[in-house]
Amino acid sequence: MEEKMKAAPNYSKALLQSKELYQYILDTSVFPNEPEPLKELREVSAGHPRSRIGTAPDAGQLMAILLKLINPKRTIEIGVFTGYSLLLTALTIPEDGKIIAIDVDHEAYEMGLPVIKKAGVEHKVNFINAEALRALDDLIENLENEGSFDFAYVDADKVNYLNYFERLMKLIKVGGVVIFDNTLWKGTVAMPEDAVAENYKEIRKRLIEFNNLLANDTRI
Secondary structure, eight states: OOHHEEEEEEEOSSOOOOHHHHHHHHHIIGGGGGHHHHHHHHHHHHHHHHHTGOHHHHHHHHHHHHHHOOSSSEEEEOOOOHHHHHHHHHSSTTTTOOEEEEOOOHHHHHHHHHOOOOOTOOGGGEEESSHHHHHHHHHSSGGGGGTEEEEEEESSGGGGGHHHHHHHHHHEEEEEEEESTTTGGGGGGOOOOGSSHHHHHHHHHHHHHHHHHHOOOOOO
8 A cells, every 4th residue: 555655646757648648659759660561551450340459559669679679580479460560570570580470360360461471571470370379289289399489479368368378488488578468458457346347347357367477477
């Protein structure tokens, strides 16, 4: 309780105070630095009825910074959709880098594939059209994959985040980086349960459990 009270006065220092400020950040920093292939893929994806689930360009920019810092050769992506984060990774990692991209929705991937091909990075991508848990288990069965991946990005079904995490712990090398998207679930993890919309409650519960596990896992 005391720690929470100490944090409260610092809220005014939090970055995103308004939608206008968020738009300002996009206009001044994110969009001017967005590579043309990513801009094109974002525009293509806008025509998909579930376009809102794609990786946000500002999140993508942060991811690109992390990728440049660790310079990964072997990466995994769980949840591809139309491929914005996949293309971003392919553009950022070294020429001989490889991405195992896993998604059950091949049709959405096909929507972005022409842009990936046009960008000249399709050779870096190994797309697996399958349930992610099964695909990860297949990777784990090959002992050569243990601790051999440098980076993973997860933006898939939130109810399986813990299952993905445990499998990735076997595949990612010591010093590797794993990013999980949406772990604050639109802020609902900090809201009283009775204030949360019914369709958000189950995933909110799972993500609270997941976040608590991460905070107390000595492996990471």
